[in-house]
Amino acid sequence: MNGIPMELGLSLSAVLFVLGLIGVMVRRNLIMILMSLEVMLNATGLAFIVAGSRWGQADGQIMFLLILTLAAAEVGVGLGLALQIFHRFRTLDADSVNEMQG
Amino acid sequence: MALILFYITSAVAIFATVMMITRLNAVHGLLYLILSLLAVGVIFFLLGAHFAAVLEVIIYAGAIMVLFVFVIMMLNQGQKTIEQERAWLQPGIWIGPSVLALILFVEMLVIVVLGGNAGTGHIVNSKQVGIALYGPYLLAVELASMLLLAGLVGAYHLGKPMLKATKPGGNS
Numbered sequence: 001m002n003g004i005p006m007e008l009g010l011s012l013s014a015v016l017f018v019l020g021l022i023g024v025m026v027r028r029n030l031i032m033i034l035m036s037l038e039v040m041l042n043a044t045g046l047a048f049i050v051a052g053s054r055w056g057q058a059d060g061q062i063m064f065l066l067i068l069t070l071a072a073a074e075v076g077v078g079l080g081l082a083l084q085i086f087h088r089f090r091t092l093d094a095d096s097v098n099e100m101q102g
Numbered sequence: 103m104a105l106i107l108f109y110i111t112s113a114v115a116i117f118a119t120v121m122m123i124t125r126l127n128a129v130h131g132l133l134y135l136i137l138s139l140l141a142v143g144v145i146f147f148l149l150g151a152h153f154a155a156v157l158e159v160i161i162y163a164g165a166i167m168v169l170f171v172f173v174i175m176m177l178n179q180g181q182k183t184i185e186q187e188r189a190w191l192q193p194g195i196w197i198g199p200s201v202l203a204l205i206l207f208v209e210m211l212v213i214v215v216l217g218g219n220a221g222t223g224h225i226v227n228s229k230q231v232g233i234a235l236y237g238p239y240l241l242a243v244e245l246a247s248m249l250l251l252a253g254l255v256g257a258y259h260l261g262k263p264m265l266k267a268t269k270p271g272g273n274s
Contacts, residue, residue, distance in 0.1 A: 003104030004149060012112045012145070016119055016138075023123035031128045031174060035135050039119055042142055042162065045154075053149040056224040058234040061154045062242070065235070068161055069246040073253025075166050079173045080260025086177050 009050030016043035030082045030092045034075065041071045103216065104148050107209050111148065114202050115141035121198065128174050132167065133199040137206075139163040144206055147213070153228040 016039060023036030045064040052060015082092065089096050118138040125131035139162045146155035235243060 004108050008108065008112075009145070009149065012115065015116055016142070019116070019119045019123060027123065029128060031170065031177075032123070032131055035128075035131060035170065036123060038135065038162075038166065039122070039138065042139060042158075045158075046142055046145065049146050049149055049151045049154055052226060053151060053224055056226065058226050058230040061151050061226060061231045062235055062239050064151075064154045065157065065231075066242060066246055068157060069250055072161065072166060073249050073256075075169055076253045076257035077260065079169055080257045082173060083176065084260055092177065 004053075006050055006054045009053075010047060013043045013047040013050060016040075016046065028094050030085065030094055033094060034078045034082065037074070037078070038071060041067055041074075107212070108145065108148050110205065111141050111144045111209060114205055115145070118199075118202055129171075130195060132170055132174065133196070134202075135170075136163050136167050137199050137202045139167070140203070140206055144209060150225040152225065153231050 020036045020039030020043060023039065024033055027033055027036065045067045048060045048063040048067070050060070052058065052063075085097055086092055115138050118134045118141060122131045122134040122138060125134065139158060143155045143158035143163065146152075146158055
């Protein structure tokens, strides 16, 4: 009945998630880090949709809705933080915000 | 049939994501990110999750990406903007995302010509989603609304032109 095997969907989800993780770790621009975070959240949602499609239940799409809500809130706050950092430090380099000396 | 479309769409999604994380200019990366999200939306459609596909296009590729565009445009310093605009209109910049979007569009045309479902997976329609959303998941919906409210308040607070520097060390 299902034309797409679950393994393929989950593999694509894993690949996209790892790509987003690489983006978060490699890039230093705050905007690009936020965009890579979007890719990671999207890959997670894809995994939920694949599982929901496999068992024919609506729960996968509901979890995707919740992830969508999370992504919207995260982007709003994250971009506000990026704006403040740019106003204060005149750069978007994530390495320049190391005043805590952690 | 659905499997072939799935492979093509997966290739588009992975290629667009790789291009996104390797672009130096944020707007170029944003174009490829939108293509990646659209490709994942097509995959949702192929998996039978039509409602999620619609939400992916409207909210992810629409609303959230508009936020990114706003912030990137706000952070541009005025003098460099004109040269940037001129550089962005070079064909080499938008030809890649356009080709990827064309591939996705052709896929959607193929699906429509084949009668609307190209042998897709088990279709979970929006009625089932709605019933489950306001039945067993009612508490999750309330929590999501509170999360959105917190995000709204936080974004409003952080989006003010400039917070007063409470400690020395800031350049502003």
